[in-house]
Amino acid sequence: MHLFWEHGYEATSLAMLREAMGLTPPQIYNAFTDKETLFRKALTRYHETEIGFALEALSAPVSTREAIRRLLMGAAEAYSRPGKPGGCLFVSGALAASPQAQAIADELKAYRKASEAAIAQRLAKGRAMGDLPEGVCAEGFAKFVAGVMNGMSIQARDGASVEELRVLAQTALAALPDEGQNQGASSKE
Amino acid sequence: MHLFWEHGYEATSLAMLREAMGLTPPQIYNAFTDKETLFRKALTRYHETEIGFALEALSAPVSTREAIRRLLMGAAEAYSRPGKPGGCLFVSGALAASPQAQAIADELKAYRKASEAAIAQRLAKGRAMGDLPEGVCAEGFAKFVAGVMNGMSIQARDGASVEELRVLAQTALAALPDEGQNQGASSKE
DNA sequence: CAGGTTTCGTATCGATCACTATGGATAATT
DNA sequence: AATTATCCATAGTGATCGATACGAAACCTG
Numbered sequence: 311m312h313l314f315w316e317h318g319y320e321a322t323s324l325a326m327l328r329e330a331m332g333l334t335p336p337q338i339y340n341a342f343t344d345k346e347t348l349f350r351k352a353l354t355r356y357h358e359t360e361i362g363f364a365l366e367a368l369s370a371p372v373s374t375r376e377a378i379r380r381l382l383m384g385a386a387e388a389y390s391r392p393g394k395p396g397g398c399l400f401v402s403g404a405l406a407a408s409p410q411a412q413a414i415a416d417e418l419k420a421y422r423k424a425s426e427a428a429i430a431q432r433l434a435k436g437r438a439m440g441d442l443p444e445g446v447c448a449e450g451f452a453k454f455v456a457g458v459m460n461g462m463s464i465q466a467r468d469g470a471s472v473e474e475l476r477v478l479a480q481t482a483l484a485a486l487p488d489e490g491q492n493q494g495a496s497s498k499e
Numbered sequence: 500m501h502l503f504w505e506h507g508y509e510a511t512s513l514a515m516l517r518e519a520m521g522l523t524p525p526q527i528y529n530a531f532t533d534k535e536t537l538f539r540k541a542l543t544r545y546h547e548t549e550i551g552f553a554l555e556a557l558s559a560p561v562s563t564r565e566a567i568r569r570l571l572m573g574a575a576e577a578y579s580r581p582g583k584p585g586g587c588l589f590v591s592g593a594l595a596a597s598p599q600a601q602a603i604a605d606e607l608k609a610y611r612k613a614s615e616a617a618i619a620q621r622l623a624k625g626r627a628m629g630d631l632p633e634g635v636c637a638e639g640f641a642k643f644v645a646g647v648m649n650g651m652s653i654q655a656r657d658g659a660s661v662e663e664l665r666v667l668a669q670t671a672l673a674a675l676p677d678e679g680q681n682q683g684a685s686s687k688e
Numbered sequence: 689c690a691g692g693t694t695t696c697g698t699a700t701c702g703a704t705c706a707c708t709a710t711g712g713a714t715a716a717t718t
Numbered sequence: 719a720a721t722t723a724t725c726c727a728t729a730g731t732g733a734t735c736g737a738t739a740c741g742a743a744a745c746c747t748g
Contacts, residue, residue: 318595320510324736334697335737345736401653402595406507419657446670453654453663454670461650464590465642468608474642481635481643485673513706523727524707534706 311352316395319349319404319414349403349414353421356399363388368428374436378455379483381429385459386475389466396470397463400425426456443487451486458482500541505584508538508593508603538592538603542610545588552577557617563625567644568672570618574648575664578655585659586652589614615645632676640675647671 313322313330324345328335342348363384367377389397400421407415430452436442462475470478502511502519513534517524531537552573556566578586589610596604619641625631651664659667 316595317597321595321597321600323597323734325734336696336698339737340696405594405653405656406505406510406591408506408510408512411510422653422657447666450663450666451670453659454667457650457654457667458647458671459650460653461646461648464594464611464649464653465646467594468611470642474639477636477639478643478646481640481674482647482671485670512704514704525726525728528707529726 311355311399312395314349314352314403315356315399316402318402320407320411346414350417353399353403353417357421360394361388361398364425364428368432374433374439374441375483375486375488377432377436378429378486379479381455382458382462382479382482383476385462386472386479389463390470390472390475395467397467398459401460401463402467422456422460425459426452429455446486454485455482500544500588501584503538503541503592504545504588505591507591509596509600535603539606542588542592542606546610549583550577550587553614553617557621563622563628563630564672564675564677566621566625567618567675568668570644571647571651571668571671572665574651575661575668578652579659579661579664585655585657587648590649590652591656611645611649614648615641618644635675643674644671 313326316322317326324335324338327345327348328338331338333341338348342351364381367380367384370377370380372380385398395402400418403418404411404415405418430449433442433446433448433452437448442448458478462470462478465478466475502515505511506515513524513527516534516537517527520527522530527537531540553570556569556573559566559569561569574587584591589607592607593600593604594607619638622631622635622637622641626637631637647667651659651667654667655664
């Protein structure tokens with residue numbers, strides 16, 4: 311998973327995987343069928359172990375603004391974990407691919423689209439609950455948030471620290487009006 | 500350039516380039532030395548022909564906010580041009596790379612860093628001119644703007660239309676307080 | 689302890705990668 | 719017009735890709 315995360319699907323060779331896992335080629339193929347299946351296994355593992363913050367943030371019983379704040383701050387932390395490759399596997403895995411790896415690229419794109427859809431759904435819920443400001447469109451703002459997270463992924467890959475990513479997240483959050491509810495512009499936010 | 504833009508450095512094979520350019524392998528190597536040099540040529544060509552909007556936006560004699568607006572709107576248009584690969588070559592070219600292509604990945608990273616530095620410089624100028632709101636840090640906000648542009652690049656690659664990217668850009672712009680100058684919250688903007 | 693079966697690592701498969709040596713066609717010179 | 723020189727496309731180079739065939743070692747059964 312770390313190798314795919316770091317180098318992407320195509321640039322990760324079986325030789326690298328073999329050495330990292332300490333397995334012989336037949337063992338790898340017995341266990342994972344082929345490289346593509348292995349990558350998909352890594353994808354689901356990544357989804358389960360590395361980005362739980364997203365589901366947590368979007369399903370927590372908090373205000374919409376707080377949910378988005380947790381989402382962005384969680385991304386800042388998850389994309390810059392020490393000892394882990396920077397950024398998000400869904401972005402780094404195969405942004406550009408050769409024609410024969412198009413299926414993998416499409417699958418990652420589907421993951422990204424699903425993330426955006428989940429954000430949009432949470433915003434729509436906020437709209438229904440009435441704590442999403444009138445001026446913001448759920449789908450449009452979801453695209454913004456998803457875009458910012460993708461951008462954070464690249465910034466992390468370029469070496470941005472967790473603090474810098476938090477500042478970026480906080481800046482993005484300023485695009486969501488406060489609705490003037492119970493929490494004012496207190497201390498740090 | 501289009502092939503590298505679409506598939507990235509490593510996933511673009513000499514066979515694809517050969518067919519696209521209608522040249523034989525020796526012709527390619529006579530003209531461009533090797534694949535790496537050819538890619539660098541494509542990079543500079545891309546820089547010259549596709550993203551002039553950035554330099555224009557940052558050097559135009561307009562307010563800082565307007566400069567950033569033009570930058571983001573220019574990106575929205577440039578990243579979704581019909582007939583061109585979506586997104587930005589500097590992002591798609593080699594986000595993740597195999598160890599032997601690390602030099603290419605580093606070069607693209609340097610381009611991205613340079614873009615961010617150019618934004619930071621423009622914001623610092625705005626600070627000096629006094630039209631950058633007190634609350635925003637030039638470096639931090641530059642990282643935000645660069646990150647949003649990178650995110651737009653990925654959204655574009657995922658099929659976002661120019662209108663959707665414009666909405667994203669406009670949303671990001673909301674993170675920059677208006678400073679309450681001559682232009683009010685009129686009509687559209 | 690012998691025989692048959694299964695497992696597993698090595699060595700290699702064909703395909704493709706970036707890249708280049710060589711033979712044939714063209715052009716220049718006498 | 720004959721000969722020499724130059725260019726250039728085809729064919730092939732070693733290396734590496736993902737994926738496997740085969741021989742050896744281990745294990746259970748009789």
